[in-house]
Amino acid sequence: MSRVAIIGSGPCGLSMLRAFQQAEAKGETIPDVVCFEKQDNWGGLWNYSWRTGSDQYGDPVPNSMYRYLWSNGPKECLEFADYSFDHHFGQAIPSFPPREVLFDYILGRAKDADVKKYIRFGTAVTNVIYNGSQYEITSTNKKANTTSKENFDYLVVASGHFSVPYIPEYEGMQSFPGRILHSHDFRDAEEFRGKDVVVLGSSYSAEDVALQCYKYGAKSVTIGYRNNPMGFKWPDGMKEVHYLDKLDGNKATFKDGHTQNVDALILCSGYLHHFPYLEDNLKLKTHNRLYPPKLYKGVVWQDNHSLMYLGMQDQFHTFNMFDCQAWYARDVIMGKIEMPSAEEIDKDINNWVALEEKLEDPIQMIDFQTEYTKDLHEATDYPEIDFELIRVHFKEWEHNKEEDIMTYRNRSFSSPVTGTVAPLHHTAWGEAMDDSMKTFMESK
Ligand SMILES: Cc1cc2nc3c(=O)[nH]c(=O)nc-3n(C[C@H](O)[C@H](O)[C@H](O)COP(=O)(O)OP(=O)(O)OC[C@H]3O[C@@H](n4cnc5c(N)ncnc54)[C@H](O)[C@@H]3O)c2cc1C
Ligand SMILES: NC(=O)c1ccc[n+]([C@@H]2O[C@H](COP(=O)([O-])OP(=O)(O)OC[C@H]3O[C@@H](n4cnc5c(N)ncnc54)[C@H](OP(=O)(O)O)[C@@H]3O)[C@@H](O)[C@H]2O)c1
Numbered sequence: 021m022s023r024v025a026i027i028g029s030g031p032c033g034l035s036m037l038r039a040f041q042q043a044e045a046k047g048e049t050i051p052d053v054v055c056f057e058k059q060d061n062w063g064g065l066w067n068y069s070w071r072t073g074s075d076q077y078g079d080p081v082p083n084s085m086y087r088y089l090w091s092n093g094p095k096e097c098l099e100f101a102d103y104s105f106d107h108h109f110g111q112a113i114p115s116f117p118p119r120e121v122l123f124d125y126i127l128g129r130a131k132d133a134d135v136k137k138y139i140r141f142g143t144a145v146t147n148v149i150y151n152g153s154q155y156e157i158t159s160t161n162k163k164a165n166t167t168s169k170e171n172f173d174y175l176v177v178a179s180g181h182f183s184v185p186y187i188p189e190y191e192g193m194q195s196f197p198g199r200i201l202h203s204h205d206f207r208d209a210e211e212f213r214g215k216d217v218v219v220l221g222s223s224y225s226a227e228d229v230a231l232q233c234y235k236y237g238a239k240s241v242t243i244g245y246r247n248n249p250m251g252f253k254w255p256d257g258m259k260e261v262h263y264l265d266k267l268d269g270n271k272a273t274f275k276d277g278h279t280q281n282v283d284a285l286i287l288c289s290g291y292l293h294h295f296p297y298l299e300d301n302l303k304l305k306t307h308n309r310l311y312p313p314k315l316y317k318g319v320v321w322q323d324n325h326s327l328m329y330l331g332m333q334d335q336f337h338t339f340n341m342f343d344c345q346a347w348y349a350r351d352v353i354m355g356k357i358e359m360p361s362a363e364e365i366d367k368d369i370n371n372w373v374a375l376e377e378k379l380e381d382p383i384q385m386i387d388f389q390t391e392y393t394k395d396l397h398e399a400t401d402y403p404e405i406d407f408e409l410i411r412v413h414f415k416e417w418e419h420n421k422e423e424d425i426m427t428y429r430n431r432s433f434s435s436p437v438t439g440t441v442a443p444l445h446h447t448a449w450g451e452a453m454d455d456s457m458k459t460f461m462e463s464k
Pocket of ligand 2: 089090091092093182188203220221222223224225226228229245246247248288289290291308335
């Protein structure tokens with residue numbers, strides 16, 4: 021029997037385990053599966069931790085989520101085809117849940133599939149070498165501080181790519197008298213109440229961290245974009261200016277000449293695809309993009325088809341796209357999908373990459389990733405789900421954000437799995453200070 025190692029039990033690793041479990045439930049013989057998880061809990065980024073820096077064993081903390089984080093896209097766009105929200109919660113819930121609710125949903129399916137038995141918690145993969153036929157995997161049991169080596173026939177890398185911050189430096193940082201942090205270490209917007217906050221970046225973290233600070237009482241929030249502004253209609257007290265030039269004491273000067281007093285500087289400058297445990301020729305080297313090269317169907321390592329990567333794309337689609345990838349990886353591993361010739365693989369990858377490079381706006385990006393996900397979906401028996409509806413939802417969501425960045429989370433969408441139309445939440449997002457699951461589930 022072949023052996024499969026999965027690194028990570030975040031949403032992607034759990035999709036992989038679910039895919040195997042579903043094959044087994046249909047009477048198929050599945051390989052011997054081991055999932056390595058360096059934390060003591062599953063769910064990946066959705067497993068909130070107060071910790072920043074290192075954990076109690078000296079290992080870097082992977083968690084990047086913060087208190088009061090709500091889904092930034094409609095939950096209907098990420099719904100599992102084989103495990104609906106209606107089924108999990110036993111009632112219809114609003115479209116933009118807080119983190120704890122989505123964490124509960126992810127774990128609900130994992131428990132339903134009884135996949136915990138495959139996971140070695142508190143066990144970090146520290147080294148992977150391919151010896152020509154197998155992967156020699158070295159892992160450390162963090163609590164016991166013991167190291168072991170094992171061989172596997174297949175490797176699935178599901179260790180995420182939003183855990184290792186990219187931290188640029190600007191003139192004046194060294195002598196800045198306030199607080200400087202990356203969004204990876206942002207935990208609680210309350211900390212910035214009454215403060216002048218500068219946020220650098222123009223993507224989802226910049227948008228949401230800035231809004232959080234505003235919502236929880238920052239005195240002012242100034243966003244410095246590098247290339248293109250987000251351009252939303254920001255509420256009074258928030259503004260977007262061009263790129264930080266330098267800091268001089270507490271004074272920030274921007275490229276457009278704008279100056280601003282600053283107590284705290286939050287770098288929302290993105291993350292690195294970082295795989296320190298992989299030998300160099302197995303490493304995916306890419307920035308955050310919709311189609312990282314060298315991955316056939318966005319999943320299979322071009323140079324070695326026994327290596328799979330899950331979830332390495334920049335993400336509009338998430339959980340159900342991870343599922344489509346995992347089902348695909350499973351069928352490659354179980355010999356149900358045959359790899360085409362090297363030429364065809366190269367052509368296919370180049371085709372997607374060329375298409376991606378022509379994309380000009382978020383609407384085209386949504387179309388691109390929807391087409392990619394549909395392409396994968398057709399290749400396996402992942403259950404029916406209406407990706408056309410998801411495409412429409414994403415476009416409406418973009419439109420809602422442009423209309424009003426403060427209210428887009430108050431909208432309702434319909435399920436691509438059950439058709440249920442989400443109820444409106446009892447409290448508008450701008451006034452909802454308590455993000456607990458208990459309060460969210462209450463009806464007024
Ligand atoms: C701040 C933030 C907010 C987000 N909000 C949303 C949202 O609202 N909606 C949405 O759909 N998506 C959101 N995302 C996107 C998020 O990337 C996905 O939802 C999802 O968590 C990706 O799953 P993953 O399994 O690829 O990675 P992760 O969730 O990062 O899981 C990776 C797992 O691998 C483990 N691991 C890493 N290295 C090792 C190792 N060497 N050995 C063993 N285990 C290891 C980690 O401990 C972790 O459990 C957000 C991301 C961030 C950073
Ligand atoms: N649920 C939520 O509300 C929520 C909140 C936060 C994050 N997220 C998720 O988290 C993931 C990561 O998002 P992200 O925004 O952290 O990363 P990202 O989407 O990769 O964006 C990185 C940003 O960093 C900027 N940047 C890079 N180098 C810079 C520099 N030297 N100076 C200034 N800016 C620099 C980039 O600017 P350019 O565009 O100019 O290159 C870009 O705006 C996404 O999947 C997102 O959906 C979700």
